[in-house]
Amino acid sequence: MKQIWIITKKELQSFFDSLIAYIMLIAFLGFSGFFTWLYGSDVFLRGQADLQVFFAIAYWTLFFFVPALTMKMLAEENKTGTIELLLTKAVSDWQVVVGKFLSCLLLVIIALVLSLPYYFTVWKLGPIDHSAVWCGYLGLILMSATYISIGIFTSSITSNQIVAFLLALFIGMFFHIIFDVMSNSFTGMTGEIFSYLSLSTHYESITRGVIDTKDLIYFLTVIFIGLLLSEISISKRNIAG
Amino acid sequence: MDILVESLSKKYGAQRAVDNISFQIKRGEIIGFLGPNGAGKTTTMKIITCFMAPTEGDVKIGDHSIRENPERVKQLIGYLPEHNPLYLDMPVIDYLKFVAQLQGVKKNMVEQRIREMVAKCGLNAEKHKKIGELSKGFRQRVGLAQAMIHNPEILILDEPTTGLDPNQIVEIRNLIRELGKEKTVILSTHILPEVEATCTRIMIINKGKIVADGSSATLRKQAQGQEILKVKIEDESDRNLIYASLRSIDTVSLVDFLSANENVFEVQSKPGLSSRRNIFEMCIKNKWVLTELSGIETRLEDIFRNLTMN
Numbered sequence: 001m002k003q004i005w006i007i008t009k010k011e012l013q014s015f016f017d018s019l020i021a022y023i024m025l026i027a028f029l030g031f032s033g034f035f036t037w038l039y040g041s042d043v044f045l046r047g048q049a050d051l052q053v054f055f056a057i058a059y060w061t062l063f064f065f066v067p068a069l070t071m072k073m074l075a076e077e078n079k080t081g082t083i084e085l086l087l088t089k090a091v092s093d094w095q096v097v098v099g100k101f102l103s104c105l106l107l108v109i110i111a112l113v114l115s116l117p118y119y120f121t122v123w124k125l126g127p128i129d130h131s132a133v134w135c136g137y138l139g140l141i142l143m144s145a146t147y148i149s150i151g152i153f154t155s156s157i158t159s160n161q162i163v164a165f166l167l168a169l170f171i172g173m174f175f176h177i178i179f180d181v182m183s184n185s186f187t188g189m190t191g192e193i194f195s196y197l198s199l200s201t202h203y204e205s206i207t208r209g210v211i212d213t214k215d216l217i218y219f220l221t222v223i224f225i226g227l228l229l230s231e232i233s234i235s236k237r238n239i240a241g
Numbered sequence: 242m243d244i245l246v247e248s249l250s251k252k253y254g255a256q257r258a259v260d261n262i263s264f265q266i267k268r269g270e271i272i273g274f275l276g277p278n279g280a281g282k283t284t285t286m287k288i289i290t291c292f293m294a295p296t297e298g299d300v301k302i303g304d305h306s307i308r309e310n311p312e313r314v315k316q317l318i319g320y321l322p323e324h325n326p327l328y329l330d331m332p333v334i335d336y337l338k339f340v341a342q343l344q345g346v347k348k349n350m351v352e353q354r355i356r357e358m359v360a361k362c363g364l365n366a367e368k369h370k371k372i373g374e375l376s377k378g379f380r381q382r383v384g385l386a387q388a389m390i391h392n393p394e395i396l397i398l399d400e401p402t403t404g405l406d407p408n409q410i411v412e413i414r415n416l417i418r419e420l421g422k423e424k425t426v427i428l429s430t431h432i433l434p435e436v437e438a439t440c441t442r443i444m445i446i447n448k449g450k451i452v453a454d455g456s457s458a459t460l461r462k463q464a465q466g467q468e469i470l471k472v473k474i475e476d477e478s479d480r481n482l483i484y485a486s487l488r489s490i491d492t493v494s495l496v497d498f499l500s501a502n503e504n505v506f507e508v509q510s511k512p513g514l515s516s517r518r519n520i521f522e523m524c525i526k527n528k529w530v531l532t533e534l535s536g537i538e539t540r541l542e543d544i545f546r547n548l549t550m551n
Contacts, residue, residue: 006342018330081326085387088290089343090316237293 003091007099008106011073015107024065028111032057036118049126054118055136055207062108062144063176067168069107070151071161073100074234078159087234097230101145101152108144112137132209139206142219146199147172149226156233175199175222242303242317242394243267244289244425249298251284251449258284260449261298266442268394271421273440274429277549281449282429283323286397289427290320302395316345319393321401325384329373333364333383336372337390344391358386361416363409377404385413389420396420398428402435414439433541443541447549460544468510471499472520473533480504486523492516507537 015021036042036054043053077083086096119133147168154167179198183191195201199222202215244266251259259281266272274282287293289300291311300307302314328336337358341351359368362382367375372383381404388396401417402410417426417439430436436443437457445453445460453460474483483504487496493516495509510516517534524531 003343006339010339013335014328014330080329081322081324082328083326084287084292084322085320085326088292088315088318088320088322089340090312090345091343092312 003095004099004102007091007096008102011100011103012106015069015103020069021107021110024069024107025111025114028058028061028065029114031061032115033118043122043125049122049128051119051122051128051133051136054115055140058112058115058140059143059203062140063147063172064169066104066108066144066147067151067154067165067172069104070100070148070155070168071165072155073104073152074156074230075158075161075164078156083234093231093234094227097152097156097227097234101148101227104148104151105141105145108148109141112140129209132207135209135211136207138211139203142206142216143199143203146175146219146222146226149223149230150175153226153230153233156230242425243301244395244427245301246285246289247299247301249285249288249300250296251281251288251293252296257449259288259295262446262449262451263298264444264451264454266425266427268425269422270442271417271426271428271440273436273443274427274446275431275433275436275443275545276429276446280446280549282446283399285446286320286399286427286429290318290397291315316391317394319388319391319396321384321388321396321398323399325381327372327380327383327387330371332371333359333368333375336383337386340387341390344393346391354390354392358390361389362386363412378406378409381405382409385416394424396424396426396428398426400430401428402430402432410435433545437541445545445548452548453544457541460541461538467494467512468515469537470508470510470516470520471533471535471537472506472508472531474504474506474524475530475532477504477527477529483529486527487520490516490519490523492519505533 012021015024032054035057036051037044041053043049046053074083077086087093091099119128122128150171151164151168154171155161155164158164158167175197176199179194180200183194183198183201185191186194196218202218205212206215246262246264246266248261248263249259250257250261258279262281262285274285276282284293288295288307289302291307291314294308300314302317305313305317307314331339334355337355338351341354346354359365362385364379364382364386367379372380375383381401385398385401388398396417398417402413405413414435417428420426421439421441428439440457442456443453443460444451453463455463472487477483480498484496484498484506487493487506487508492510492514493508494511495507497507497509499505499507508516508520520534521531523529
């Protein structure tokens, strides 16, 4: 556990050292703030004290930002060879993967915490459904965690960051919309399978304010599979060299 | 702590990079790994440091096996990989701290260990810079510092002196020798004089097999077999006369001119025999002045070439 935390801390530090963290925070808060308060169907236009727009925008901005965070995690280590230095320290492959996963997740959580003033401001403006807001945040965290684990996996299989980024978006796209679209065009069993696979189905069900164990299991499973595949991909060096 | 390598093999596809090698290294030894490119030196090091799993065989560090307890093994080893990969965007101090924490240095000791390493590796002026801003020599020092930060029992250095200037090379060699007194050191290099200068034992690897193992003196003896002497005689104008007399000594098998105008000869004795006394007595008999009589040692380069060129 201690080893994981050391890696998480180091990765988080390097996000802030390399400006990635600041760019991501400013862009995320800027985008979501702009649409929540100033443009389109913003809070004032709708006249409703809720964060619907914020969640809808965050759902997409995080989808694009997360692969940008994860793309360098292992791809750069593969490219520069630092992976060898890291893995010959007293850490297991699993600890490295989880440590990196947590550092990205923490950065996303920091971004979400910094968006809390939106929540408090809207709260001041009128009656707000608190449980819906907290569930919305939980949904965003779970969704980001899923894409982080996918992003770390794609980063682990290549030494090219752009490939890692695009591949993460490509795989993410299936969970984000394609499975959902498919579930609508099929009926019966097939449709249900696609609907179950679709991340948006589970995300929506959580943001509606109901935390169902079925949804939690779905997210945790996808996260776990992503991390497991990353670990397998790192330890592949033992076989192929 | 001892290192025990038991019938280790590593296959890349059909190619055997390391082919069933076994050896033991005792605490306090400094081992020089020699071998041509692609001989399996780096692969062996990567296996010992638990970066790669072997196809067959096992490595034991003390009582810990790389197969059963890799985390513990990694903690006992300080490793400087080939090409010295580092996080270029991290400041030196932060990087050393990160490694110290990962390697389980106690919290209250971290600062002290970093200070010691910075002083030992001469990084004081550069410690707040980012690693990417450092020159190659200083990066190499950072690589060494991170390998030694947790005071490991075993140091594995893959070409530790590449990119250093001659002064730094001497410093690093002294450092390695000093460390070698209480620790086990394995280093690989292409620079043969370096091995002679630092190592107590030399291991030559070729095509995944160990072809020679021993101190530089033992290796020489093995390679040489026969005594070779350099003889210089003054005050005699007839070179052929000297040549003939040398040839007539019954322990001598071969005589050769070494110089075009001086009376310098290379004299090879018959296997197992020495001609020193006979040459000396011959000179007395002929009243020649013998100004030089010294053994020519086989150079490590020659041994290396003989063993690895085939």
